[in-house]
Amino acid sequence: ANVDEQAYQLYDKFLGRRIRHLLIEEDGEYIGLLSVGDVMKANLQQKNEEFDELNNMVSLEYYENWKDLQSER
Numbered sequence: 001a002n003v004d005e006q007a008y009q010l011y012d013k014f015l016g017r018r019i020r021h022l023l024i025e026e027d028g029e030y031i032g033l034l035s036v037g038d039v040m041k042a043n044l045q046q047k048n049e050e051f052d053e054l055n056n057m058v059s060l061e062y063y064e065n066w067k068d069l070q071s072e073r
Contacts, residue, residue, distance in 0.1 A: 001013060001022045001023070001024055001025065001034070002024075002025055002026070003024055003025065003026040003031065007039050007042040007043050007046065008043060010022060010034065010039045011036075011039050011040070011043055014036045014039060019036075020035060020036050021033055021034065021035050021036070022034050
């Protein structure tokens, strides 16, 4: 896999090829090895961050400050 690939792209490779490890390549050289667990952990962390951001957007505080946010734009 290329070093620039996103975690979800790597996860698709793991699932599609039914493998547990991927060599990571940069400029034609192998620079590391990732396991499916590493990628799953990264995906979960990313989803948790997105979930927290969405929760903040729908919080009562957000709605209380909504008028202020609109006036700033």
